[in-house]
Amino acid sequence: MMSVIDLSCIKMVWLRDILRYFRERSQLYGSLARPVLWLFVLGMGLRGSYGRVQDVDYTQFIFPGILAMTAIFTSVQSAVSIIWDREFGFLKEILVAPVPRTSIAVGKGLAGTTLSLIQGMIILMLAPLVNVSIPWLNILPLIGVIALLSFSLTGIGIVIAARMTSFQGFGTIMNFIIMPMWFLSGALFPFDRLPGWLTVLVRVNPLTYGVDLIRKLVLGFSYQPPLLDLLFLVGFSVITTAAAVFFFSRGEY
Amino acid sequence: MNLSIEVDELHREFRGFTAVDHISFSVDRGELFGFLGPNGAGKTTTVRMLSTLSRPTSGSARVAGFDVVHQHDMVRKSIGIIFQDPSLDDRLTARENLRFHAMIYKVPRKEVGQRIDRALEWMQLSDRADHLVRTFSGGMKRRLEIGRGLLHSPGVLFLDEPTLGLDPQTRARIWERLLDLRKTIGTTLFLTTHYMDEAENCDRIAIIDHGRIVALDTPARLKGRVQGDLVRLSTADDVSAADEIRGKYDIEVLEESSGLRLEVDDGAAFVPGLLRGLSVPVLSVSVRQPTLEDVFLRLTGREIRDEEAGEKDRLRSRIRRMGRAGR
Numbered sequence: 001m002m003s004v005i006d007l008s009c010i011k012m013v014w015l016r017d018i019l020r021y022f023r024e025r026s027q028l029y030g031s032l033a034r035p036v037l038w039l040f041v042l043g044m045g046l047r048g049s050y051g052r053v054q055d056v057d058y059t060q061f062i063f064p065g066i067l068a069m070t071a072i073f074t075s076v077q078s079a080v081s082i083i084w085d086r087e088f089g090f091l092k093e094i095l096v097a098p099v100p101r102t103s104i105a106v107g108k109g110l111a112g113t114t115l116s117l118i119q120g121m122i123i124l125m126l127a128p129l130v131n132v133s134i135p136w137l138n139i140l141p142l143i144g145v146i147a148l149l150s151f152s153l154t155g156i157g158i159v160i161a162a163r164m165t166s167f168q169g170f171g172t173i174m175n176f177i178i179m180p181m182w183f184l185s186g187a188l189f190p191f192d193r194l195p196g197w198l199t200v201l202v203r204v205n206p207l208t209y210g211v212d213l214i215r216k217l218v219l220g221f222s223y224q225p226p227l228l229d230l231l232f233l234v235g236f237s238v239i240t241t242a243a244a245v246f247f248f249s250r251g252e253y
Numbered sequence: 254m255n256l257s258i259e260v261d262e263l264h265r266e267f268r269g270f271t272a273v274d275h276i277s278f279s280v281d282r283g284e285l286f287g288f289l290g291p292n293g294a295g296k297t298t299t300v301r302m303l304s305t306l307s308r309p310t311s312g313s314a315r316v317a318g319f320d321v322v323h324q325h326d327m328v329r330k331s332i333g334i335i336f337q338d339p340s341l342d343d344r345l346t347a348r349e350n351l352r353f354h355a356m357i358y359k360v361p362r363k364e365v366g367q368r369i370d371r372a373l374e375w376m377q378l379s380d381r382a383d384h385l386v387r388t389f390s391g392g393m394k395r396r397l398e399i400g401r402g403l404l405h406s407p408g409v410l411f412l413d414e415p416t417l418g419l420d421p422q423t424r425a426r427i428w429e430r431l432l433d434l435r436k437t438i439g440t441t442l443f444l445t446t447h448y449m450d451e452a453e454n455c456d457r458i459a460i461i462d463h464g465r466i467v468a469l470d471t472p473a474r475l476k477g478r479v480q481g482d483l484v485r486l487s488t489a490d491d492v493s494a495a496d497e498i499r500g501k502y503d504i505e506v507l508e509e510s511s512g513l514r515l516e517v518d519d520g521a522a523f524v525p526g527l528l529r530g531l532s533v534p535v536l537s538v539s540v541r542q543p544t545l546e547d548v549f550l551r552l553t554g555r556e557i558r559d560e561e562a563g564e565k566d567r568l569r570s571r572i573r574r575m576g577r578a579g580r
């Protein structure tokens with residue numbers, strides 16, 4: 001039997017994604033434009049009408065949310081490139097090779113995580129522009145949390161890609177699952193001001209705990225105990241990784 | 254063990270539709286074995302099962318001595334495959350495609366550079382090695398795929414319509430490489446095609462139609478199944494000419510839209526007498542040796558390439574040429 005972890009396969013899948021990312025400049029700029037736009041346009045636009053939350057202004061408040069958004073969208077998108085690979089045939093080349101599918105999925109997950117960390121770092125560098133100063137000691141844990149969140153979301157992306165045969169379906173998934181999950185993660189508004197039924201949705205949303213933890217590390221306050229956040233986040237990543245491996249291994253392509 | 258591929262009652266259904274219907278055959282080590290059949294015959298489905306990409310509904314197959322279902326990782330290590338549809342990453346260069354292939358097939362690190370250079374040279378792509386594959390022509394992409402399929406020195410190479418949609422010159426070039434490969438390395442080659450002239454190059458051919466193998470033999474012996482020579486005849490009145498010939502000679506006369514078709518032992522000797530004796534004016538006549546096309550027609554009652562199939566191929570080769578243009 002093949003072992004489940006095949007390092008050269010993981011490396012190949014990872015390296016290919018990274019190589020292509022840096023080769024496609026437009027994709028790189030495009031994926032940075034969105035968070036920057038949200039941060040400055042939405043942040044500045046709503047700052048006046050929002051007042052202050054927990055002693056920070058609105059731009060500062062959404063900064064952790066924008067960081068989370070970068071991670072969420074970059075990683076899902078990166079994983080979903082599997083659909084492209086199927087469409088254009090390259091997936092067959094990997095699937096017919098003597099490598100375990102688990103390792104292919106893990107390679108994809110690590111690639112998505114790497115890319116979202118790279119983007120996240122760029123966003124982090126914008127922090128001084130919106131008067132956010134992150135304690136130095138929190139940087140490393142922050143990278144860890146973003147990595148964990150990203151890895152979980154590539155898992156979701158892989159499940160989507162494994163189940164989805166066309167790109168039309170992909171747009172639907174993005175609009176009906178990923179977008180709402182982000183909106184309902186407390187990234188854009190403090191959820192203690194929401195009506196009760198919305199609070200329920202926010203609380204069952206796994207992203208909420210990731211965003212909350214990032215907020216704790218960036219702004220110094222959170223709505224849940226950070227340890228609880230971390231527990232949820234770890235649980236979430238275990239579940240999505242298992243789901244990714246399961247669906248990706250099972251599919252016939 | 255001298256059998257490279259052993260197939261036993263292999264069967265595949267898609268929601269009740271039978272794509273491959275209990276086929277059995279075997280391929281010797283080092284043999285060049287051809288699967289000849291029209292569109293939809295089940296060629297790709299068979300290749301996919303033999304290369305472990307899809308599971309048989311029933312039956313079994315062994316490739317390089319390993320069971321394709323239960324030992325699929327061993328099978329994968331032993332084979333190379335050229336898919337019918339494109340499978341390169343055309344956002345990468347030729348060399349990068351090869352290097353990634355070497356990585357997942359665990360080609361020893363010391364050998365990688367040398368093997369890649371050799372593959373590029375062998376497929377006459379050295380000068381384009383560091384160009385993005387999306388800038389390649391269809392023929393260059395195909396050659397690169399073949400070079401890649403061979404990079405890890407597989408014992409068995411599957412080629413699913415390796416020359417589909419390519420111009421005759423490129424086809425000839427690819428064939429030259431394949432025949433060279435067989436001579437120098439002795440790789441077992443399993444290829445599917447619906448080009449008759451390509452099938453002629455094979456040691457043995459299985460003719461497949463509607464998922465069933467209808468004949469399996471060497472090209473020469475298959476052609477031997479059609480008696481003697483074929484005479485094609487067009488006359489002012491084909492129907493009465495056909496009746497007249499049937500009355501005079503004890504042979505079968507096929508009425509086709511383009512004229513009459515007869516199978517006789519010795520065409521050159523037969524025609525002068527026929528022309529002298531026939532009361533209907535003859536417009537044209539031709540005599541030729543039977544081809545695999547005739548064998549196919551005889552076995553299945555159809556031409557291998559019908560109009561519809563031609564359309565589908567043109568579309569396919571266009572998609573192949575366009576590559577990722579839509580992206």
Ligand SMILES: Nc1ncnc2c1ncn2[C@@H]1O[C@H](COP(=O)(O)OP(=O)(O)OP(=O)(O)O)[C@@H](O)[C@H]1O
Nearest residue numbers: 267271272290291292293294295296297298299337
């Ligand atoms: N995934 C699938 N789902 C349903 N039907 C399928 C599937 N794959 C193949 N078929 C059907 O099985 C039959 C055989 O298809 P296959 O691709 O093996 O033919 P082929 O001989 O390779 O033809 P071509 O020369 O066009 O490549 C066809 O009728 C096809 O429609």
Ligand SMILES: [Mg+2]
Nearest residue numbers: 296297298337
């Ligand atoms: Mg086919």
